[in-house]
Amino acid sequence: MSQTSIAPRGAVSVLAPPLWRPEWRLPLRRLASPLAVLVLWQAASSLGLLSPRVLASPLQILAVGWTLALSGDLGHNVLVSLGRVAAGLTIGVSIGTLLALIAGLSRLGEDIIDAPVQMLRTLPFLALVPLFILWLGIGETPKVALVALGTAFPIYINLFAGIRGVDPKLAEMGRVFGLSRRGVIRHIVLPGALPSALVGFRYSLSVAWLSLVVAEQINANAGIGYMISDARDFLRTDVILVGLLLYALLGLTVDALVRALERRMLAWKPSLVRA
Amino acid sequence: MSGATQVRNLTRRFAADRPPVLDRLDLDIAPGEFVALLGASGSGKTTLLRTLAGLDPVPEGAAVDVQLPAAVVFQQPLLLPWKTVWQNVALGLGGPDQRERAEAALREVGLAHRSTVWPGTLSGGEAQRAALARALLRAPAVLLLDEPFAALDALTRLRMHDLVLDLWERHRPATLLVTHDVDEAVVLADRLLVLEHGRIALDLPNPSARPRERSDPALAGLRVQLLAQLGVHSRAA
Numbered sequence: 001m002s003q004t005s006i007a008p009r010g011a012v013s014v015l016a017p018p019l020w021r022p023e024w025r026l027p028l029r030r031l032a033s034p035l036a037v038l039v040l041w042q043a044a045s046s047l048g049l050l051s052p053r054v055l056a057s058p059l060q061i062l063a064v065g066w067t068l069a070l071s072g073d074l075g076h077n078v079l080v081s082l083g084r085v086a087a088g089l090t091i092g093v094s095i096g097t098l099l100a101l102i103a104g105l106s107r108l109g110e111d112i113i114d115a116p117v118q119m120l121r122t123l124p125f126l127a128l129v130p131l132f133i134l135w136l137g138i139g140e141t142p143k144v145a146l147v148a149l150g151t152a153f154p155i156y157i158n159l160f161a162g163i164r165g166v167d168p169k170l171a172e173m174g175r176v177f178g179l180s181r182r183g184v185i186r187h188i189v190l191p192g193a194l195p196s197a198l199v200g201f202r203y204s205l206s207v208a209w210l211s212l213v214v215a216e217q218i219n220a221n222a223g224i225g226y227m228i229s230d231a232r233d234f235l236r237t238d239v240i241l242v243g244l245l246l247y248a249l250l251g252l253t254v255d256a257l258v259r260a261l262e263r264r265m266l267a268w269k270p271s272l273v274r275a
Numbered sequence: 276m277s278g279a280t281q282v283r284n285l286t287r288r289f290a291a292d293r294p295p296v297l298d299r300l301d302l303d304i305a306p307g308e309f310v311a312l313l314g315a316s317g318s319g320k321t322t323l324l325r326t327l328a329g330l331d332p333v334p335e336g337a338a339v340d341v342q343l344p345a346a347v348v349f350q351q352p353l354l355l356p357w358k359t360v361w362q363n364v365a366l367g368l369g370g371p372d373q374r375e376r377a378e379a380a381l382r383e384v385g386l387a388h389r390s391t392v393w394p395g396t397l398s399g400g401e402a403q404r405a406a407l408a409r410a411l412l413r414a415p416a417v418l419l420l421d422e423p424f425a426a427l428d429a430l431t432r433l434r435m436h437d438l439v440l441d442l443w444e445r446h447r448p449a450t451l452l453v454t455h456d457v458d459e460a461v462v463l464a465d466r467l468l469v470l471e472h473g474r475i476a477l478d479l480p481n482p483s484a485r486p487r488e489r490s491d492p493a494l495a496g497l498r499v500q501l502l503a504q505l506g507v508h509s510r511a512a
Contacts, residue, residue: 169349169351169353170353170355172330173347173349173353174366174367175329175330176328176329176330176346176347177346177366177367177409177413178367178413179366179367183367187355187358187366187367188355191355191357191358192355192357194357267393268356268357268358268393268394268395269356269395270356270393270395270396
């Protein structure tokens with residue numbers, strides 16, 4: 001992660017020494033092309049080159065978004081979707097964490113848990129939607145269950161690998177200095193696995209939004225997905241785009257929150273210490 | 276038991292068809308004694324130290340008695356990157372005054388000013404000093420040093436020698452220093468052991484008075500003897 005964030009900065013400093021290109025111009029320059037696209041889009045719509053049935057104009061999207069927000073529909077649908085993600089994520093991440101701890105901390109647990117989880121993982125979990133509908137009906141349960149299932153795997157895989165990746169020499173050191181098995185787990189194994197666990201959590205989050213999009217196509221009567229499929233029936237591309245924007249904004253916001261959490265919890269990481 | 280460490284009849288082999296790494300080894304270390312253990316790579320030095328540290332089980336038929344508390348300084352500092360320096364030093368300690376005790380130990384190794392930083396910001400020498408403070412804090416009766424200076428640069432290593440001697444003179448733990456470095460061994464230790472074919476092949480007292488000069492001719496004689504035992508012969512001879 002850190003390498004990808006460092007690379008562009010390094011490339012920029014080679015091409016554009018700060019002496020003659022001040023730092024503040026860089027973000028502006030990066031914004032220029034998206035802004036140009038927006039302007040062109042709006043122009044095409046206003047000139048009638050782009051039919052609203054194909055794509056609504058940016059201004060129209062804003063206006064519809066504003067109307068929906070004022071009427072309370074938007075807030076309600078966002079809350080319903082957020083609720084599904086929160087419930088599914090809580091269940092999925094708890095189960096994934098629990099299984100990873102059992103499999104990571106004992107050989108017996110690994111033998112019992114790891115093989116079936118790895119087998120299940122190869123199955124595209126979205127393909128289970130028909131089964132979920134048969135088993136759980138078309139209410140809230142299959143939607144939350146789908147999010148839970150999808151989010152359990154990334155946290156499991158990363159946390160399990162993180163636990164097994166802790167330097168065994170550190171654990172030995174802990175034993176020499178009188179830590180019990182419990183103490184080794186608490187002071188050495190779990191903190192050592194935390195960076196991987198957080199990476200897994202971020203994967204889980206992105207999977208959560210993905211599963212939500214699919215889950216909300218199952219006969220929903222509220223939620224962002226419902227808003228989108230309802231708009232589809234009335235050819236309202238503006239409402240569809242508001243829904244897509246909401247998905248993107250929610251995803252970005254949550255990711256930013258997790259990254260802030262990461263900065264707090266992993267303050268000891270040498271890459272962060274020097275920054 | 277009167278000694279700080281007593282080993283009897285210690286045999287360890289890693290494969291049944293290979294000669295044992297340690298072969299019916301006997302070793303006694305007196306309280307407060309500074310012993311250096313030399314040997315070629317693979318001679319079993321680290322295996323012996325691991326057994327003394329309790330990291331490897333004592334095989335059947337052997338008796339290993341190490342006076343407690345014992346502490347180890349490893350070749351790498353092995354500090355936990357997610358704990359501050361003083362928390363690392365106080366690892367496994369508990370008690371309300373653990374921070375004061377950790378900081379006192381850090382003062383002794385000259386690292387008081389780095390007490391609250393993350394280990395990731397320490398230099399190699401500083402990290403090893405923190406590891407030394409962590410061992411010291413346990414007031415060990417037996418201090419096991421597993422090539423603790425091997426990964427340091429030459430100047431830092433010399434400073435660490437002085438620091439270890441200083442601490443040893445103040446606290447007097449029985450000390451076993453595992454090392455490759457003959458010069459280091461003759462300057463620091465009172466007794467010099469060479470491990471060969473799984474047994475103590477040479478057991479030399481070091482009569483040279485402290486403080487020792489590295490250029491002391493008495494040390495040069497010991498050095499030649501040790502090197503000869505290790506299979507390195509002087510060209511002049």
